[in-house]
Amino acid sequence: MVSSHHAAAFDGPYDDTSWAALDLADPAAFVENDPYAYWDRMRRSEPVRRHPPVGGRPGFWAVARHRDVQDCYKDAARLGSARGTVLDVLLRGTDSAGGRMLAVTDRPRHRELRRVMLRAFSPRVLRYVEEAVRQRADALVAAVVGAGEADAARDIAEHLPLNTVCDLLELPAADRPSLLEWNKRALSSESAQDDPFDALEARNEILSYFVDVVRERRRRPGEDVISMIAGARVQGETMTEDDLALNCYSLILGGDESTRVTTIGALHALGVHEEQWRRLRTGEAAVHTAVEEVLRWVTPAMHFARTATVDLRIGDAEVAAGDIVTLWNISANNDPEVFEEPRRFDVGRQHNPHLALGHGPHFCLGAFLGRLELSAVLESLVRRVDRIEVLAEPPRVYSNFLFGHSALRLRLD
Numbered sequence: 001m002v003s004s005h006h007a008a009a010f011d012g013p014y015d016d017t018s019w020a021a022l023d024l025a026d027p028a029a030f031v032e033n034d035p036y037a038y039w040d041r042m043r044r045s046e047p048v049r050r051h052p053p054v055g056g057r058p059g060f061w062a063v064a065r066h067r068d069v070q071d072c073y074k075d076a077a078r079l080g081s082a083r084g085t086v087l088d089v090l091l092r093g094t095d096s097a098g099g100r101m102l103a104v105t106d107r108p109r110h111r112e113l114r115r116v117m118l119r120a121f122s123p124r125v126l127r128y129v130e131e132a133v134r135q136r137a138d139a140l141v142a143a144v145v146g147a148g149e150a151d152a153a154r155d156i157a158e159h160l161p162l163n164t165v166c167d168l169l170e171l172p173a174a175d176r177p178s179l180l181e182w183n184k185r186a187l188s189s190e191s192a193q194d195d196p197f198d199a200l201e202a203r204n205e206i207l208s209y210f211v212d213v214v215r216e217r218r219r220r221p222g223e224d225v226i227s228m229i230a231g232a233r234v235q236g237e238t239m240t241e242d243d244l245a246l247n248c249y250s251l252i253l254g255g256d257e258s259t260r261v262t263t264i265g266a267l268h269a270l271g272v273h274e275e276q277w278r279r280l281r282t283g284e285a286a287v288h289t290a291v292e293e294v295l296r297w298v299t300p301a302m303h304f305a306r307t308a309t310v311d312l313r314i315g316d317a318e319v320a321a322g323d324i325v326t327l328w329n330i331s332a333n334n335d336p337e338v339f340e341e342p343r344r345f346d347v348g349r350q351h352n353p354h355l356a357l358g359h360g361p362h363f364c365l366g367a368f369l370g371r372l373e374l375s376a377v378l379e380s381l382v383r384r385v386d387r388i389e390v391l392a393e394p395p396r397v398y399s400n401f402l403f404g405h406s407a408l409r410l411r412l413d
């Protein structure tokens, strides 16, 4: 049995100097240190903090309280996304997809593009996807039950997100193995040793694949989502093939890692909190509240970032136009002003306004799909599994953006 508290694996509480010295831009920051103790300390001492410039990089603001993070998400007019929404990107320059890919676009273009992209989530499309997701999740869980040691990542979590987006975009089964392979390479920059050029090359493979698909569906439009989006107008013009490809890819980008680590996190949390698993399994707590609690508990996207478009006040801080502002979901989701006993994993938690999927105009476009994938896995577990046994402390993802585990050895009986 493995300890149920993340904190147990980390160093103890921060003293005054170690707290202020932690470099939030360092991917190792929260692999080596306890994030929950850090953010507790920060919310109490300096809830909107100016992070100093380090090693030639610009400084930036870090926002920790639930209330402030939520207000910032809503304030898209003064806190823009077009320069980029991930700290690492903003510290190095600007996002090359800015103004073209939905997540990194500001209004008025964002609003129109979002309306078009929402066509991918029409009831007709979702009905078809929903059934496929349930069947796939159930088959994956069924194959692991009673089969001895398994890896939650390799045997379950990895197969759901990309296939779901492929279903959504009606991509042929024959193309999926290459997409999966490219996508793995494109994301591998998460570990310290990986080659960034290989990742870039893989990303270009995916983009040119989507350019081909877009061309084909423009030539012979069907009833599918890509054909619908390809014919739509944004600010009076149809989108270029490159922009269409980029936005198709963004559905993979947005959904893959976040859903994968949340699924792994769900299995881990239910494995180590036996009482919570019992409540879920016996129906004492509902799958939908468990899904929300898993999202809060894991908070796979630790932060999202914005750039101030004008001078503004956040809490007590004076933020200047052009400043980078980071919104720490992981802190907001553990704010005791909003969540009772935040470090208690409670599958029946009733008041749970977590920000794991963001908030406001950029609220996760794939929220329905992400929740669907998670509930499909939980429903299947409830149906088929008595005991979830975690066999080893899982390895952490090396990132200051993504929080979670990259693998998880377990046994389902």
Ligand code: HEM
Residues within 6 Å of the ligand: 073, 081, 085, 102, 103, 104, 114, 165, 250, 251, 252, 254, 255, 256, 258, 259, 262, 300, 301, 304, 305, 355, 356, 357, 358, 359, 361, 362, 363, 364, 365, 366, 367, 369, 370, 371
């Ligand atoms: C936006 C989290 C699943 C596609 C976001 C945002 C968050 C988030 C926090 C807001 C970003 C911001 O404000 O800058 C998550 C989590 C997921 C998940 C935790 C799963 C557990 C998905 C899936 C898809 C997806 C399955 C695609 C099918 C997107 C897109 C946006 C977005 C396209 C940009 C929306 C916009 O800017 O208008 N997601 N997401 N996400 N997500 Fe998700």
